[in-house]
Each structure stands twice: as C-alpha cells, then as structure tokens.
Amino acid sequence: MLIPAAVTTARTAVAAPLKVATGGKEATVSREQLAAGLRFVSDGKGGLRPSFDAAEVAPGLAKALLIAAPKDASFMIVKGRPQVVPSRPGRGIDVKALGPAIAQAVAGGVRRVELPAVARQPRVTTAQARKLGVKEKVSSFTTRHPCCAPRVTNIHRIADIVDGHVVRPGETFSLNGVVGKRDKARGFVEAPMILNNRFVNDVGGGVSQFATTMFNAVFFGGFEDVQHRAHQYYISRYPAGRESTVSYPQPDFRWRNDSRYGVLIKTSYTSTSVTVDFWSTKRYEIESKSSGRYAIKPVTELTESGPDCIPMGGVEGFAIDVWRIFKKDGKVVRKQRFHTVYDPEPRLTCKGS
Incomplete structure (x- = not known):
C-alpha cells in the first residue's frame, strides 16, 4: 500500500498530460500512458520514489521528436560493381533518458520535460556495409506484363520503395x-486483385507481380x-508453381537471408516488365525442375x-511440383520441393445490371 506522500504524487502525476520536448519539437504523454508506466520503488530511506517505464511511449515519442532521420549506408552500381554510399546519422530524442526524466518531472510536479537531441544511428552504417560482402549479382528475375494498365503504376511504385x-x-x-499498407497518399491506385474468388478493384492491386518477381530472385539466389x-x-x-501473391496485412511474402553476407535489392x-536483382556473394548454382501438371x-x-x-x-485448376536444386562446383548438395495447387478459375460473364 502506498504511503500518503506517494499517493499524492501519483494523483498529481496522472492529473494532466505531460509534454516532452527536444530540438524545438514537442509531443504529449497522455494521462493514460503516465498511469500505465508509473511505478513507485524504494528510495533507500524508508520511503518511495516514482519510477517510469518508458517502453510503451518510447517508439511514438522517438518518431514524433525525430529532428533529422538517419540515412542507412546504401550501394550504387558503377560499371557493374556495387560501391558503398556512406551512411549519415540523424538526430532525435534521447530515448534512454526518457524514463528517468519523466520520473523526475513527476516527483517535482513538473508538466514539461526538455531533453537534448542526440545522434540517432542508421540501421546499416558505412562500416557495416563495407563488411557485408555485397560484391556480385547472385540472382536476377524479370516478369512481363501488358503496358499501361493501372496495375503497372502499382508495380512501379512498390519497386521504387x-x-x-x-x-x-x-x-x-x-x-x-x-x-506497409498500399494507399493513394503514396501513389498507389485502384486495380484488379483476387478477393473471395473474384476479381475486384482495390488500391494497390497488381503488386503480386512484384512479389512473384522477388520470389524468383530469392529462389535462384x-x-x-x-x-x-x-x-x-x-x-x-x-x-507455374514458382510465384507468390501478397496483400495487406496478409498474406505477406517473407524470406530470410540465411547467408553470411548482406543482400542488396535492386x-x-x-x-512492360519489372526486374529484381540480388547482389551479394554467390553461394550456389540453382536449377529449377518442374513436374507436369496433374489433378x-x-x-x-x-x-x-x-x-x-x-x-x-x-483457367483449368491443377497441381504441380517444382524442385529447387542447389549445386556447388557442379555437384548437387540439396533439393527442395515446392508443391502448389491451383483452383480452377471460372469463366465469368458479366451482364448489364
């Protein structure tokens, strides 16, 4: 049970929102967020002092109080070879200081916290990029499509991202x-997609062509x-049997870089076409073998x-098996089977309503 002084502090702490500021930007921690993160721990003198667990509020505050976004190290292809483009740190709120600063403000009855901006490191630094072994094209795949339909806009947009x-x-x-979610604000448009056994128009329709192209780059990489x-x-x-659909939030398309090297996606x-290239260090020669269509x-x-x-x-429905054959120095080291079953697509005639 809290002692009277702690009860008073707790009530004051959640009586109103608290402002957090850094580098000229300001964000709010709500009363509910304050209540959820507030704890009281021993002060070592027989009393209690406030402590604040900032884990829940930190991601939102870090985003809201980002002054300059960090830039990952990247690569550019020059004369057929990857070259590192240096990373750049950003600046934003000191996330590690949030909990202690809010606890101190609560203890003093203060409703505004000012924290200095600190460097925010990129996900991939220049030094890390140079050690990734991105040195050669390890796979490439191209799929084709008719020109100029709305879905082509979506294919180009997702490729750019x-x-x-x-x-x-x-x-x-x-x-x-x-x-992320395909939306008009980022340039996606309505185009046909398959939903509940029918073609329907939806924002981002057609991006499965990109997922299929990347799936094959993964396959042959x-x-x-x-x-x-x-x-x-x-x-x-x-x-057939070597393609992937995608929608948001599911089904997703996910693959793991199970190598010792980084993979640059270009x-x-x-x-009338989209291409996905993977640059890394080559590990295998990959062959694809397919069964005939059955069932x-x-x-x-x-x-x-x-x-x-x-x-x-x-279109007729059918089943098919595809094997991915891994080779090293011309010798087969592993085979992987992909089994796919397609439903028959109905021949649907639309009559005027």
Missing part, C-alpha cells in the same frame, strides 16, 4: 513490413523461403451482373 534495401545476414525480409502463398488461380505470365522496370480440374461457366462485376477468362 524496395529499391536499394539491404537485408543483413540472418535477417528476415517482409514485403509488407518494408512497404538460394535464400530461405519463409512465407509465400501462390495465387488462387494460375496466371499464365508467371512460372529493382528496375519498363512499361486437373475443369473450368466452370458463371454469369453475374452488377456494376462491380469484372469478367474472368477461365
């Missing part, structure tokens, strides 16, 4: 984690597949109406 990303040794890359899901229906522009595109399921004929109806061309 991912371009230059570095995946460190042991790190798992999440496409949704890196790109010899990296670990963590999470991928094939499209419900087979799409002829993709290699993307490029034309009006064939026929197309069904459907007719629907309504303004949102999008016709579907109809």
Whole structure:
C-alpha cells in the first residue's frame, strides 16, 4: 500500500498530460500512458520514489521528436560493381533518458520535460556495409506484363520503395513490413486483385507481380523461403508453381537471408516488365525442375451482373511440383520441393445490371 506522500504524487502525476520536448519539437504523454508506466520503488530511506517505464511511449515519442532521420549506408552500381554510399546519422530524442526524466518531472510536479537531441544511428552504417560482402549479382528475375494498365503504376511504385534495401545476414525480409499498407497518399491506385474468388478493384492491386518477381530472385539466389502463398488461380505470365501473391496485412511474402553476407535489392522496370536483382556473394548454382501438371480440374461457366462485376477468362485448376536444386562446383548438395495447387478459375460473364 502506498504511503500518503506517494499517493499524492501519483494523483498529481496522472492529473494532466505531460509534454516532452527536444530540438524545438514537442509531443504529449497522455494521462493514460503516465498511469500505465508509473511505478513507485524504494528510495533507500524508508520511503518511495516514482519510477517510469518508458517502453510503451518510447517508439511514438522517438518518431514524433525525430529532428533529422538517419540515412542507412546504401550501394550504387558503377560499371557493374556495387560501391558503398556512406551512411549519415540523424538526430532525435534521447530515448534512454526518457524514463528517468519523466520520473523526475513527476516527483517535482513538473508538466514539461526538455531533453537534448542526440545522434540517432542508421540501421546499416558505412562500416557495416563495407563488411557485408555485397560484391556480385547472385540472382536476377524479370516478369512481363501488358503496358499501361493501372496495375503497372502499382508495380512501379512498390519497386521504387524496395529499391536499394539491404537485408543483413540472418535477417528476415517482409514485403509488407518494408512497404506497409498500399494507399493513394503514396501513389498507389485502384486495380484488379483476387478477393473471395473474384476479381475486384482495390488500391494497390497488381503488386503480386512484384512479389512473384522477388520470389524468383530469392529462389535462384538460394535464400530461405519463409512465407509465400501462390495465387488462387494460375496466371499464365508467371512460372507455374514458382510465384507468390501478397496483400495487406496478409498474406505477406517473407524470406530470410540465411547467408553470411548482406543482400542488396535492386529493382528496375519498363512499361512492360519489372526486374529484381540480388547482389551479394554467390553461394550456389540453382536449377529449377518442374513436374507436369496433374489433378486437373475443369473450368466452370458463371454469369453475374452488377456494376462491380469484372469478367474472368477461365483457367483449368491443377497441381504441380517444382524442385529447387542447389549445386556447388557442379555437384548437387540439396533439393527442395515446392508443391502448389491451383483452383480452377471460372469463366465469368458479366451482364448489364
């Protein structure tokens, strides 16, 4: 049970929000956040003193009070070879000082905390980048598409966001984690996607083409597949059994850099294609072998109406197996099987409503 002085301090602490400032920026810690993080511990003199656990508020305050964002070391390809572009530290609030500073403010009945700005280190420093072993192209894959449809805008936008990303040794890359929710504010537009067995228009539709292109770069680079899901229906522009859909928040496309080297992702595109290149240190020669299609399921004929109806061309369903064959010095060291089952896509005719 709290002693009277501590009770008074606690009540005062959560009576109103507290302001935190640094470098001319200011953010608020709410009464609820103060109450959640506030603790009382022994002061060593028979009494109690306030302590504040800033773990819950730190991420939000770090973002709100970021003065200059740190810049990761990156790479540029010069005459076919990667060169390091140096990192740059940013500046923001001293996250480690938050808890003690808020506790001190609570103890003194103060409603505003001023903290000095400190350097914020990038995720990948120049020194780290130079040790990553990014020295050669280890895989590359291109998929093609018709020109000029709205989905092409989305494919180009997601490629621009991912371009230059570095995946460190042991790190798992999440496409949704890196790109986030597709929205119009960042240049994504409405385009068809598969939802509940039908084609529907949604912001960001078509980005699965990029996921498929990257999946194949992962496949031929010899990296670990963590999470991928094939499209419900087979799409002829993709290699059967060697493709991936993606939506937000699920299904995601994730892969792990299970090598000792960093992986630089470079993307490029034309009006009719998108390419993903991986630069690292080559470990394997990769071959792909596919079975024939089996367990064939026929197309069904459907007719629907309504303004949102999008016709579907109809494609047989089938199963297929793909093997990824890992070789070193011409010798097979491992084989990995990917089993995929496609539902039959109905032939849907839309009648005017």
